[in-house]
Amino acid sequence: xxxxxxxxxxxxxxxxxxxxxxxxxxxxxxxxxxxxxxxxxxxxxxxxxxxxxxxxxxxxxxxxxxxxxxxxxxxxxxxxxxxxxxxxxxxxxxxxxxxxxxxxxxxxxxxxxxxxxxxxxxxxxxxxxxxxxxxxxxxxxxxxxxxxxxxxxxxxxxxxxxxxxxxxxxxxxxxxxxxxxxxxxxxxxxxxxxxxxxxxxxxxxxxxxxxxxxxxxxxxxxxxxxxxxxxxxxxxxxxxxxxxxxxxxxxxxxxxxxxxxxxxxxxxxxxxxxxxxxxxxxxxxxxxxxxxxxxxxxxxxxxxxxxxxxxxxxxxxxxxxxxxxxxxxxxxx
Numbered sequence: 315x316x317x318x319x320x321x322x323x324x325x326x327x328x329x330x331x332x333x334x335x336x337x338x339x340x341x342x343x344x345x346x347x348x349x350x351x352x353x354x355x356x357x358x359x360x361x362x363x364x365x366x367x368x369x370x371x372x373x374x375x376x377x378x379x380x381x382x383x384x385x386x387x388x389x390x391x392x393x394x395x396x397x398x399x400x401x402x403x404x405x406x407x408x409x410x411x412x413x414x415x416x417x418x419x420x421x422x423x424x425x426x427x428x429x430x431x432x433x434x435x436x437x438x439x440x441x442x443x444x445x446x447x448x449x450x451x452x453x454x455x456x457x458x459x460x461x462x463x464x465x466x467x468x469x470x471x472x473x474x475x476x477x478x479x480x481x482x483x484x485x486x487x488x489x490x491x492x493x494x495x496x497x498x499x500x501x502x503x504x505x506x507x508x509x510x511x512x513x514x515x516x517x518x519x520x521x522x523x524x525x526x527x528x529x530x531x532x533x534x535x536x537x538x539x540x541x542x543x544x545x546x547x548x549x550x551x552x553x554x555x556x557x558x559x560x561x562x563x564x565x566x567x568x569x570x571x572x573x574x575x576x577x578x579x580x581x582x583x584x585x586x587x588x589x590x591x592x593x594x595x596x597x598x599x600x601x602x603x604x605x606x607x608x609x610x611x612x613x614x615x616x617x618x619x620x621x622x623x624x625x626x627x628x629x630x631x632x633x634x635x636x637x638x639x640x641x642x643x644x645x646x647x
Contacts, residue, residue: 400610467628476512486582491554495525498558538565554582
């Protein structure tokens with residue numbers, strides 16, 4: 315015998331409210347007292363109520379999908395793949411599908427009829443797709459702020475990237491580094507801008523110069539190794555390298571070792587982005603855990619809240635990071 319499907323009316327009766335109040339409480343809309351909203355949601359969970367997402371989309375004239383746009387040069391990176399999985403997982407909890415958008419997004423007509431909202435992660439100045447995405451006519455959440463001009467307010471989830479780099483610089487300095495260097499991409503994203511500004515600020519406050527060496531946004535290990543050779547040839551005094559891009563650290567480690575540097579003894583190495591490659595190095599490398607899957611979830615959660623009217627379209631939320639201290643930045647004993 316098949317169990318009867320729990321309806322919205324069942325939830326309303328059990329919670330002692332009208333059907334419209336139950337609907338508003340579950341969707342986060344309307345003027346419903348917080349205590350009532352909590353009671354309705356608790357009853358819905360207890361009864362196993364599952365909203366009819368197809369019917370809900372028809373009532374709202376929505377597509378039931380959101381778009382996800384990642385930096386086109388970085389889609390192969392571990393960080394962005396984990397972020398995408400987190401966003402998909404959170405969106406599915408709201409009954410929404412996620413459409414991964416290519417670099418031609420918006421080029422074949424307006425996006426508004428195709429998605430209910432957009433997630434635009436690490437938008438860069440110079441990416442021709444970004445302005446059209448931000449002005450697509452649907453709610454937009456950016457992962458980090460767009461540093462270029464835009465007249466359209468967007469919500470955002472941001473990290474304190476300046477604080478994370480400051481923590482890494484303090485970390486390597488405490489372990490003996492006197493001439494640190496930062497491998498960072500051009501300042502075309504808020505992330506890269508924050509790192510470069512933080513390096514200058516740290517230098518001024520600590521009285522220790524930081525060499526900033528420019529590398530591609532999605533630098534490969536081979537490219538990172540070549541840049542490291544150039545860096546150390548130009549300035550042999552450099553005794554610590556902090557890698558901004560995901561995937562750069564293994565290449566730096568290889569080049570430094572080939573040049574006779576010993577990680578953790580006369581050379582410190584750390585990464586602004588943690589990941590499998592960083593953790594798999596020998597020795598494992600100290601890094602900033604940006605918690606990409608949770609970051610993706612946070613971006614999708616904010617977009618869901620904006621779409622449901624639970625958050626303003628210009629809301630900004632802060633995402634936490636953590637310093638993962640590993641053997642690479644510890645002094646030899």
